[in-house]
Amino acid sequence: MAVSSVLCRTQEALQLERAASASLDNVKALAIRAATAWGREAALAERLERNRRAHLAKAANIQAGQEDDLSQLRHFSENPDRGFGG
Numbered sequence: 120m121a122v123s124s125v126l127c128r129t130q131e132a133l134q135l136e137r138a139a140s141a142s143l144d145n146v147k148a149l150a151i152r153a154a155t156a157w158g159r160e161a162a163l164a165e166r167l168e169r170n171r172r173a174h175l176a177k178a179a180n181i182q183a184g185q186e187d188d189l190s191q192l193r194h195f196s197e198n199p200d201r202g203f204g205g
Contacts, residue, residue: 124168127161
């Protein structure tokens with residue numbers, strides 16, 4: 120299951136806040152590492168979401184605007200005997 124970029128950015132901010140308020144060095148270091156990991160995951164999630172939106176928009180454009188073109192391609196075949204069989 121893919122996580123959303125909103126969740127990742129929220130977790131990143133939470134970890135950065137935890138690092139800022141930590142008094143122990145090891146807790147601070149671990150929170151910074153966690154924030155970095157959530158930031159990378161957020162960047163990946165944002166890219167996937169952007170690609171998904173672009174793919175859906177492209178599919179909608181193809182379905183809406185090029186239906187006539189597809190109907191012409193439907194009759195095209197590499198087999199010259201297609202459609203002549205009985």
